[in-house]
Amino acid sequence: METIKKWRKAQHMNIKKTDPVEATLELIGGKWKPLIIWHLTDKTMRFSELKKSLPKITQKMLTQQLREMEYHGLIHRKVYAQVPPKVEYSLTELGESLVPFLEIMCQWGTKYLKNVKNKAED
Protein backbone atom coordinates (compact mmCIF):
# COMPACT_ATOMS: atom_id res chain seq x y z
CA MET A 1 0.00 0.00 0.00
CA GLU A 2 1.65 3.11 -1.27
CA THR A 3 -0.45 5.28 1.04
CA ILE A 4 0.64 3.36 4.12
CA LYS A 5 4.27 3.71 3.16
CA LYS A 6 3.81 7.43 2.74
CA TRP A 7 2.19 7.65 6.15
CA ARG A 8 4.98 5.68 7.76
CA LYS A 9 7.39 8.23 6.42
CA ALA A 10 5.12 11.08 7.51
CA GLN A 11 4.98 9.78 11.08
CA HIS A 12 8.51 10.94 11.60
CA MET A 13 7.82 14.41 10.28
CA ASN A 14 5.60 17.21 11.41
CA ILE A 15 2.10 16.65 10.19
CA LYS A 16 0.98 19.81 8.51
CA LYS A 17 -2.50 21.30 8.51
CA THR A 18 -2.91 20.46 4.86
CA ASP A 19 -2.05 16.79 5.11
CA PRO A 20 -5.55 15.46 5.75
CA VAL A 21 -6.92 17.48 2.86
CA GLU A 22 -4.12 16.25 0.64
CA ALA A 23 -4.78 12.68 1.72
CA THR A 24 -8.44 13.03 0.83
CA LEU A 25 -7.58 14.56 -2.51
CA GLU A 26 -5.29 11.67 -3.23
CA LEU A 27 -8.23 9.29 -2.91
CA ILE A 28 -10.99 11.24 -4.59
CA GLY A 29 -9.20 13.99 -6.43
CA GLY A 30 -9.68 14.11 -10.14
CA LYS A 31 -12.54 14.60 -12.48
CA TRP A 32 -14.31 11.27 -12.22
CA LYS A 33 -14.03 9.71 -8.80
CA PRO A 34 -16.54 11.91 -7.00
CA LEU A 35 -19.05 11.29 -9.77
CA ILE A 36 -18.50 7.54 -9.61
CA ILE A 37 -19.05 7.53 -5.85
CA TRP A 38 -22.12 9.66 -6.33
CA HIS A 39 -23.59 7.15 -8.75
CA LEU A 40 -22.78 4.19 -6.54
CA THR A 41 -24.52 5.79 -3.57
CA ASP A 42 -27.09 3.30 -2.32
CA LYS A 43 -26.81 1.01 -5.26
CA THR A 44 -24.60 -1.54 -6.92
CA MET A 45 -23.86 -0.91 -10.56
CA ARG A 46 -22.36 -2.85 -13.40
CA PHE A 47 -19.52 -1.50 -15.48
CA SER A 48 -21.83 -0.83 -18.42
CA GLU A 49 -24.38 0.93 -16.24
CA LEU A 50 -21.71 3.26 -14.91
CA LYS A 51 -20.55 3.88 -18.45
CA LYS A 52 -24.10 4.84 -19.46
CA SER A 53 -24.46 7.14 -16.46
CA LEU A 54 -21.24 8.91 -17.31
CA PRO A 55 -21.46 9.22 -21.07
CA LYS A 56 -18.44 11.50 -21.30
CA ILE A 57 -16.01 9.10 -19.63
CA THR A 58 -14.07 6.70 -21.82
CA GLN A 59 -13.93 3.02 -21.00
CA LYS A 60 -10.25 3.31 -20.33
CA MET A 61 -10.71 6.09 -17.82
CA LEU A 62 -13.60 4.30 -16.14
CA THR A 63 -11.55 1.14 -15.76
CA GLN A 64 -8.59 3.09 -14.49
CA GLN A 65 -10.54 5.10 -11.93
CA LEU A 66 -12.41 2.04 -10.68
CA ARG A 67 -9.16 0.14 -10.24
CA GLU A 68 -7.59 2.96 -8.28
CA MET A 69 -10.63 3.28 -6.07
CA GLU A 70 -10.66 -0.45 -5.47
CA TYR A 71 -6.98 -0.29 -4.57
CA HIS A 72 -7.68 2.45 -2.07
CA GLY A 73 -10.52 0.50 -0.53
CA LEU A 74 -13.32 2.81 -1.61
CA ILE A 75 -15.22 0.37 -3.78
CA HIS A 76 -15.75 -3.35 -4.04
CA ARG A 77 -15.47 -5.22 -7.31
CA LYS A 78 -17.45 -8.43 -7.69
CA VAL A 79 -16.84 -10.55 -10.76
CA TYR A 80 -19.42 -13.12 -11.83
CA ALA A 81 -17.89 -16.10 -13.63
CA GLN A 82 -20.19 -16.06 -16.61
CA VAL A 83 -20.27 -15.13 -20.25
CA PRO A 84 -20.79 -12.41 -21.24
CA PRO A 85 -18.90 -11.15 -18.23
CA LYS A 86 -20.64 -9.40 -15.40
CA VAL A 87 -18.85 -7.17 -12.91
CA GLU A 88 -20.62 -5.29 -10.18
CA TYR A 89 -19.24 -2.31 -8.32
CA SER A 90 -20.39 -1.08 -4.94
CA LEU A 91 -19.15 1.24 -2.22
CA THR A 92 -17.27 -0.20 0.71
CA GLU A 93 -17.81 1.17 4.19
CA LEU A 94 -14.98 3.60 3.58
CA GLY A 95 -16.57 4.64 0.32
CA GLU A 96 -19.94 5.10 2.01
CA SER A 97 -18.32 7.39 4.54
CA LEU A 98 -17.67 9.82 1.72
CA VAL A 99 -21.32 10.14 0.76
CA PRO A 100 -22.14 13.00 3.18
CA PHE A 101 -19.26 14.84 1.62
CA LEU A 102 -20.71 14.32 -1.85
CA GLU A 103 -24.09 15.47 -0.59
CA ILE A 104 -22.64 18.77 0.53
CA MET A 105 -20.92 19.10 -2.77
CA CYS A 106 -24.20 18.53 -4.56
CA GLN A 107 -26.04 21.03 -2.37
CA TRP A 108 -23.37 23.64 -2.90
CA GLY A 109 -23.39 23.03 -6.64
CA THR A 110 -27.17 23.29 -6.83
CA LYS A 111 -27.14 26.64 -5.09
CA TYR A 112 -24.28 27.83 -7.24
CA LEU A 113 -26.04 26.86 -10.45
CA LYS A 114 -29.19 28.69 -9.34
CA ASN A 115 -27.14 31.81 -8.70
CA VAL A 116 -25.47 31.61 -12.07
CA LYS A 117 -28.84 31.09 -13.68
CA ASN A 118 -30.30 34.15 -11.97
CA LYS A 119 -27.38 36.27 -13.08
CA ALA A 120 -27.77 34.98 -16.62
CA GLU A 121 -31.40 36.11 -16.59
CA ASP A 122 -30.59 39.69 -15.59
Added chain:
Amino acid sequence: METIKKWRKAQHMNIKKTDPVEATLELIGGKWKPLIIWHLTDKTMRFSELKKSLPKITQKMLTQQLREMEYHGLIHRKVYAQVPPKVEYSLTELGESLVPFLEIMCQWGTKYLKNVKNKAED
Protein backbone atom coordinates in the same frame (compact mmCIF):
# COMPACT_ATOMS: atom_id res chain seq x y z
CA MET B 1 -18.44 33.79 -18.42
CA GLU B 2 -17.95 30.35 -19.79
CA THR B 3 -19.91 28.80 -16.96
CA ILE B 4 -22.92 31.01 -17.60
CA LYS B 5 -22.93 30.10 -21.26
CA LYS B 6 -22.84 26.46 -20.35
CA TRP B 7 -25.74 26.91 -18.00
CA ARG B 8 -27.76 28.77 -20.62
CA LYS B 9 -27.33 25.79 -22.85
CA ALA B 10 -28.12 23.41 -20.01
CA GLN B 11 -31.37 25.20 -19.25
CA HIS B 12 -32.87 23.70 -22.36
CA MET B 13 -31.80 20.20 -21.46
CA ASN B 14 -32.66 17.90 -18.65
CA ILE B 15 -30.58 18.69 -15.64
CA LYS B 16 -29.02 15.47 -14.50
CA LYS B 17 -28.35 14.39 -10.97
CA THR B 18 -24.63 14.77 -11.51
CA ASP B 19 -24.68 18.34 -12.79
CA PRO B 20 -24.29 20.12 -9.46
CA VAL B 21 -21.37 17.87 -8.53
CA GLU B 22 -19.78 18.48 -11.91
CA ALA B 23 -20.29 22.22 -11.54
CA THR B 24 -18.58 22.16 -8.16
CA LEU B 25 -15.72 20.10 -9.53
CA GLU B 26 -15.28 22.61 -12.32
CA LEU B 27 -14.62 25.30 -9.73
CA ILE B 28 -12.54 23.46 -7.19
CA GLY B 29 -11.47 20.32 -8.98
CA GLY B 30 -7.79 19.77 -9.33
CA LYS B 31 -4.91 19.23 -7.05
CA TRP B 32 -4.36 22.73 -5.70
CA LYS B 33 -7.57 24.72 -5.42
CA PRO B 34 -8.91 23.04 -2.27
CA LEU B 35 -5.56 23.53 -0.58
CA ILE B 36 -5.44 27.18 -1.58
CA ILE B 37 -8.92 27.78 -0.19
CA TRP B 38 -7.95 25.93 2.94
CA HIS B 39 -4.97 28.22 3.47
CA LEU B 40 -6.97 31.36 2.79
CA THR B 41 -9.59 30.39 5.37
CA ASP B 42 -9.87 33.28 7.81
CA LYS B 43 -6.86 35.10 6.53
CA THR B 44 -5.52 37.15 3.68
CA MET B 45 -2.27 35.93 2.21
CA ARG B 46 0.32 37.28 -0.14
CA PHE B 47 1.49 35.35 -3.16
CA SER B 48 4.78 34.54 -1.55
CA GLU B 49 3.13 33.38 1.66
CA LEU B 50 0.94 30.99 -0.27
CA LYS B 51 4.00 29.77 -2.11
CA LYS B 52 5.74 29.05 1.19
CA SER B 53 2.69 27.25 2.55
CA LEU B 54 2.50 25.04 -0.53
CA PRO B 55 6.14 24.22 -1.14
CA LYS B 56 5.36 21.64 -3.78
CA ILE B 57 3.45 23.97 -6.06
CA THR B 58 5.34 25.80 -8.76
CA GLN B 59 4.97 29.53 -9.15
CA LYS B 60 3.39 29.01 -12.51
CA MET B 61 0.73 26.67 -11.16
CA LEU B 62 0.01 28.97 -8.24
CA THR B 63 -0.49 31.95 -10.54
CA GLN B 64 -2.68 29.89 -12.85
CA GLN B 65 -4.87 28.46 -10.12
CA LEU B 66 -5.29 31.85 -8.44
CA ARG B 67 -6.32 33.43 -11.72
CA GLU B 68 -8.90 30.76 -12.41
CA MET B 69 -10.32 31.05 -8.93
CA GLU B 70 -10.49 34.81 -9.28
CA TYR B 71 -12.28 34.41 -12.59
CA HIS B 72 -14.82 32.10 -10.97
CA GLY B 73 -15.37 34.54 -8.14
CA LEU B 74 -13.91 32.41 -5.38
CA ILE B 75 -11.09 34.70 -4.37
CA HIS B 76 -10.30 38.38 -4.42
CA ARG B 77 -7.01 39.74 -5.68
CA LYS B 78 -5.79 43.05 -4.31
CA VAL B 79 -2.75 44.63 -5.89
CA TYR B 80 -0.84 47.28 -3.99
CA ALA B 81 0.79 49.87 -6.24
CA GLN B 82 4.20 49.73 -4.66
CA VAL B 83 7.65 48.41 -5.24
CA PRO B 84 8.44 45.64 -4.72
CA PRO B 85 4.96 44.53 -5.71
CA LYS B 86 2.51 43.25 -3.15
CA VAL B 87 -0.55 41.20 -4.01
CA GLU B 88 -2.96 39.95 -1.41
CA TYR B 89 -5.42 37.14 -1.90
CA SER B 90 -8.54 36.52 0.15
CA LEU B 91 -11.71 34.49 -0.12
CA THR B 92 -14.85 36.13 -1.44
CA GLU B 93 -18.22 35.31 0.05
CA LEU B 94 -18.59 32.53 -2.49
CA GLY B 95 -15.18 31.21 -1.55
CA GLU B 96 -16.03 31.36 2.14
CA SER B 97 -19.12 29.29 1.47
CA LEU B 98 -16.82 26.44 0.52
CA VAL B 99 -15.04 26.38 3.85
CA PRO B 100 -17.48 23.98 5.59
CA PHE B 101 -16.88 21.65 2.71
CA LEU B 102 -13.13 21.84 3.24
CA GLU B 103 -13.64 21.25 6.95
CA ILE B 104 -15.45 18.00 6.27
CA MET B 105 -12.70 17.03 3.89
CA CYS B 106 -10.11 17.68 6.57
CA GLN B 107 -12.06 15.73 9.18
CA TRP B 108 -12.49 12.80 6.86
CA GLY B 109 -8.81 12.90 5.93
CA THR B 110 -7.74 13.03 9.56
CA LYS B 111 -9.80 9.96 10.39
CA TYR B 112 -8.55 8.18 7.32
CA LEU B 113 -4.92 8.89 8.13
CA LYS B 114 -5.42 7.58 11.67
CA ASN B 115 -6.91 4.38 10.29
CA VAL B 116 -4.06 3.91 7.89
CA LYS B 117 -1.62 4.54 10.70
CA ASN B 118 -3.28 1.94 12.93
CA LYS B 119 -3.18 -0.63 10.16
CA ALA B 120 0.45 0.15 9.55
CA GLU B 121 1.21 -0.55 13.21
CA ASP B 122 -0.42 -4.02 13.17
Added chain:
DNA sequence: TGGTATAGTACCTATTAGGAAACCATTGAT
Protein backbone atom coordinates in the same frame (compact mmCIF):
# COMPACT_ATOMS: atom_id res chain seq x y z
C1' DT C 1 -21.52 -19.35 -39.86
C1' DG C 2 -21.89 -15.01 -38.38
C1' DG C 3 -23.61 -11.54 -35.16
C1' DT C 4 -24.27 -9.85 -30.33
C1' DA C 5 -23.18 -8.74 -25.73
C1' DT C 6 -19.82 -7.46 -21.71
C1' DA C 7 -15.77 -5.95 -19.66
C1' DG C 8 -12.09 -4.90 -20.54
C1' DT C 9 -6.68 -3.88 -23.28
C1' DA C 10 -3.49 -1.78 -26.45
C1' DC C 11 -1.84 1.84 -28.80
C1' DC C 12 -1.49 6.40 -30.19
C1' DT C 13 -2.42 11.37 -29.81
C1' DA C 14 -3.92 15.61 -27.32
C1' DT C 15 -4.09 18.13 -23.24
C1' DT C 16 -2.37 19.52 -18.92
C1' DA C 17 1.14 19.81 -15.23
C1' DG C 18 5.79 20.73 -13.83
C1' DG C 19 10.72 22.93 -13.78
C1' DA C 20 14.06 26.26 -14.91
C1' DA C 21 14.92 30.52 -16.12
C1' DA C 22 13.78 35.21 -17.99
C1' DC C 23 11.13 39.52 -17.26
C1' DC C 24 9.58 43.94 -15.44
C1' DA C 25 9.63 48.09 -12.78
C1' DT C 26 11.71 50.21 -9.00
C1' DT C 27 14.49 50.95 -4.94
C1' DG C 28 18.74 51.12 -2.55
C1' DA C 29 23.55 50.19 -2.22
C1' DT C 30 28.43 50.81 -4.52
Added chain:
DNA sequence: ATCAATGGTTTCCTAATAGGTACTATACCA
Protein backbone atom coordinates in the same frame (compact mmCIF):
# COMPACT_ATOMS: atom_id res chain seq x y z
C1' DA D 1 25.82 55.15 -13.48
C1' DT D 2 25.69 50.56 -12.58
C1' DC D 3 24.17 46.55 -10.39
C1' DA D 4 21.78 43.49 -7.30
C1' DA D 5 17.38 42.51 -4.90
C1' DT D 6 12.38 42.03 -4.87
C1' DG D 7 7.87 39.65 -5.97
C1' DG D 8 4.68 38.43 -9.05
C1' DT D 9 4.21 36.83 -13.66
C1' DT D 10 5.51 34.76 -18.15
C1' DT D 11 7.87 31.81 -21.46
C1' DC D 12 9.70 27.67 -23.11
C1' DC D 13 10.48 22.99 -22.92
C1' DT D 14 9.70 18.38 -21.13
C1' DA D 15 7.05 14.87 -18.37
C1' DA D 16 2.81 13.07 -16.94
C1' DT D 17 -1.91 12.33 -17.56
C1' DA D 18 -6.29 12.12 -20.17
C1' DG D 19 -8.80 10.89 -24.23
C1' DG D 20 -10.11 8.27 -28.72
C1' DT D 21 -10.31 4.37 -31.52
C1' DA D 22 -9.73 -0.18 -32.37
C1' DC D 23 -9.23 -4.71 -30.75
C1' DT D 24 -9.88 -9.17 -27.68
C1' DA D 25 -12.14 -13.22 -25.33
C1' DT D 26 -16.10 -16.19 -24.93
C1' DA D 27 -20.58 -18.07 -24.90
C1' DC D 28 -25.07 -17.75 -26.72
C1' DC D 29 -28.44 -17.06 -30.45
C1' DA D 30 -30.31 -16.81 -35.22
